[in-house]
Amino acid sequence: MKQRTKWILLILLLAGIGIAYYFYSTREQEVIAEPDPVSASKVSMINYAVKKTYPHDTGSYTQGLIIYKGNMYEGTGLNGSSRLMMVDLNSGKAQKTHALDKEFFGEGIVILNDTIYQLTWQNKVVFVYTLHDFKKVKEFKLDTEGWGITTDGSNLLVSDGTNNIYFYEPATFRLLKTVPVQEDGYATQYLNELEYIDGFVYANQYTSPYILKIDPKDGNVVGKIDLIELWKRAKTIHPDVDVPNGIAYDEATKKIYVTGKLWPELYEIELSK
Numbered sequence: 323m324k325q326r327t328k329w330i331l332l333i334l335l336l337a338g339i340g341i342a343y344y345f346y347s348t349r350e351q352e353v354i355a356e357p358d359p360v361s362a363s364k365v366s367m368i369n370y371a372v373k374k375t376y377p378h379d380t381g382s383y384t385q386g387l388i389i390y391k392g393n394m395y396e397g398t399g400l401n402g403s404s405r406l407m408m409v410d411l412n413s414g415k416a417q418k419t420h421a422l423d424k425e426f427f428g429e430g431i432v433i434l435n436d437t438i439y440q441l442t443w444q445n446k447v448v449f450v451y452t453l454h455d456f457k458k459v460k461e462f463k464l465d466t467e468g469w470g471i472t473t474d475g476s477n478l479l480v481s482d483g484t485n486n487i488y489f490y491e492p493a494t495f496r497l498l499k500t501v502p503v504q505e506d507g508y509a510t511q512y513l514n515e516l517e518y519i520d521g522f523v524y525a526n527q528y529t530s531p532y533i534l535k536i537d538p539k540d541g542n543v544v545g546k547i548d549l550i551e552l553w554k555r556a557k558t559i560h561p562d563v564d565v566p567n568g569i570a571y572d573e574a575t576k577k578i579y580v581t582g583k584l585w586p587e588l589y590e591i592e593l594s595k
Contacts, residue, residue, distance in 0.1 A: 363505070363506050364506055365505055365506060365543050365544065365545060365546055366544075366545055366546075367545070367546055367547075367548060368535065368545045368546060368547045368593055368594055369593070369594040370547060370591040370592060370593050370594065371591065371592050371594075372552070372589050372590070372591055373577075373590045373591065373592050374589070374590040375587050375588075375589055375590075376411055376412065376414060376579075376587065376588045376589070376590070377413060377414035377586070377587065377588070378414045378581050378585050378586055378587050378588040379409075379414050379415070379416070380560050380562070380563075380584050380585070380586050381403070381584070382396060382398045382405075382407075382583075382584065383398045383399045383400045383403060383564070383583045383584060384396060384397075384398060384399075384515075384567050384568040384581055384582060384583050384584075384585070385397045385398055385399045385428055385429045385430055385431070385441075385470075385515065385567065385568075385583075386429065386430035386431035386432070386440070386441075386470070386471065386515060386568070387431075387515070387517075387568035387569060387570040387579065387581065388431060388432060388433060388517070388570050388571075389570045389571060389572040389573075389577075389579070390433040390453075392572070392574065393408055394408070394409045394410075394411050394570060394579075395407065395408050395409065395431060395433065395438070396409050396416075396431070396568070397428050397429065397430060397431035397440050397441075398428055399427050399428045399429060399443065399583075400427065400428075401424050401425065401426070401427050402424040404421070404422040404426055404427055404428030404442075405419055405420065405421050405422065405428065406419070406420040406422070406428070406431060406438065406440055406451065406456060407419045407420075411579075411588075414588065418456060419456075420451070420456040420458075422440075422442075422449075425445070426442045426445050426447070427442055427443040427444065427445065428440060428441075428442060428443075429441035429442055429443050429468045429469055429470070429471075430468065430469060430470040430471040430472075430480075430481075430515055430516065431471065432471045432472050432473050432478065433453060433473075434473045434475075434478065434492055435492075436452070436453040436454075437450060437451070437452065437453065437492070438450070438451040438452075438453055438456070439471060439478060439492075441464070441468030441469070441470075441471050441480065442468055443467055443468055443469070444467055445468075446463060446464040446465070446466070446467065446468065447461055447462070447463060447464070447468075448461065448462040448463075448464060448468065448495060449461055450462070462494075462495035463495075464480075464495075465497075466480075466482035466484075466488070467482045467483055468480065468482065469481045469482050469483045469513065469514050469515070469528075470513065470514050470515040470516035470525065470526070471516060472516040472517050472518045472523065473492075473518060474518050474538065475518075477489045477490060477491065477492070477498060478490040478491075478492050478495070479516060479518065479523060479538065480516075481513040481514060481515075481516055481525065482513075483511075483512055483513065483514070483528065484511060484513070485502055485503045485504065485509040485510045485511050485513060486500050486501070486502055486503070486513075487500070487501045487503060487513065487516075487523060487536070487538065487541070488500050488501075489501070501538060501539075501540075501541045502541050503525075503534075503536055503541045503542075503543065504541055504542060504543065505534070505542075505543035506543075510527070510534065510543055512527050512528035512529060512530070513525045513527065513528075513534070514526040514527065514528040514567055515567050515568055515569055516569075517569035517570065517571050518538075518571070519571045519578070521538075522535050522536060522537060522538070522544070523535075523536040523537075523538050524536070524547075524569050524571075526565075526566055526567045526568070526569065528565060528567075529565060530565075531548055531549045531550040531553050531566055532546050532547065532548060532549070533546070533547040533549065533566075533569060533580070534546055535547070547593070549566045549580065549582075552566070552580070552582075552589060553565075553566055553582065555587070556582060556585045556586060556587060559586045559587065560584065560585070560586040562584055563582060563583070563584050563585050563586070564582060564583035564584050565582055565583055566580065566581075566582040566585075567581075567582050567583050568580060568581040568582060568583075568588075577590055578590070578591050578592070578593065579591070
């Protein structure tokens with residue numbers, strides 16, 4: 323009788339192990355089969371074609387890039403090397419330059435109504451210049467770090483490396499509102515250089531090859547541009563290049579230009595529809 327009981331217990335034990343293994347292996351398959359969050363993203367990738375390549379100064383740690391009334395302007399960073407410049411597109415050389423004092427680390431720039439605004443990084447100061455002579459006429463204080471800046475034609479839109487876009491009144495730099503940016507429901511960090519194009523904010527995402535297309539009304543990322551191939555190309559020419567940074571839009575010609583920190587080239591690109 324005892325022998326029989328042993329066999330029954332052994333059979334029950336093996337059956338239990340078999341059932342447990344079945345459920346474990348099934349669960350393991352379910353975990354493996356779960357969709358990758360990246361591939362499941364609702365944000366579509368935006369393709370682009372390079373239409374033309376221009377030289378870019380490898381000494382320029384690009385923080386801001388804009389086209390205004392047919393001229394290209396660039397703001398650069400690093401203490402002791404921060405500048406505001408008007409740049410000749412075809413040669414990449416500065417035609418007009420204003421150097422910041424070495425205590426200031428320059429960041430993004432924008433022009434609204436013939437007035438230039440230049441951010442600084444951790445100095446939390448905004449410099450204001452007249453367009454024709456780069457004469458500094460005013461300073462504003464920021465409560466956050468300064469990273470990127472653009473305009474929707476009425477307000478100044480500023481990033482500070484977080485997932486926020488801040489809307490400021492140009493005449494006073496009074497904060498009007500804050501719009502958190504999210505991608506697929508998650509906060510999108512490291513918003514950097516900004517450009518306003520046809521109702522959307524385009525933002526370099528610091529440390530990544532991406533330019534994010536953001537709806538400023540609700541902060542949702544609605545598209546992404548991957549500049550990894552241009553980043554690789556720039557690095558083969560000049561191994562000391564840093565991240566992609568710099569988006570300029572010529573409203574008159576509808577052309578878009580991109581470059582990066584210390585990049586040897588600047589690219590005119592055409593986005594897919």
